[in-house]
Amino acid sequence: MMGPGGNARVYLARGVTDMRKGIDGLTALVQTAPRQKPASGSVFVFRGRRGNRIKLLFWDGQGFCLYYKVLEKGRFPWPSVADGTARLTAAQLAMLWEGIDWRRPSWMSAPTRVA
Template sequence: MIGPGADARVLVATRPVDFRKGADSLAALVKAAYGADPFSGVVYVFRAKRADRIKLLWWDGTGLWLMAKRLERGSFRWPTIEDGVMRLTAAQFAALVEGLDWRRVHGGRRPIAPQLAG
């Protein structure tokens, strides 16, 4: 897959944005509304009013990526609409982009080291 790796930090803007905005406008929104640096390597996820479309904004160190996806059937699962952003894990981000319910993805269990006999 072309795009951010599994170790990328992901922030989701919970309030819908105008989907006519391009990369520069979304980068300005990240800076103005969230006080964040759009060129930090963090993946910013934006939603449209209709929950079937998302845009991803990501700086890879050489340029600003703007990726968009529209689901043909169904809709993306979104957090409650409120001001601010929320962080997703890499597994939750992968589920979100695939149109799955990212809230059902958890970090997994820590393996327990076996104890020595005796």
């Protein structure tokens, strides 16, 4: 599978991010706002103004990877962050990527099978 490992540290950027930024612009944000090293192997998550877009930036050992997701409906859950960044676990990141609020997940019944 492509993507960050399960033991990677996950940081959420505070506030909203200009989604026009690419790898270079986001690495510059990582170096200034949370004062982290972009090539540390950590995952950095950024959310757009409307809340329906997120980008994940991480270093895979050979180069930077940038994942981008846009929800058709709804918004990604986002905590209020006072000090610049918030930390998530790998499980919380997986839930965030699916648009599930990890703070109060609501599990739905399994979909019915159509023959």
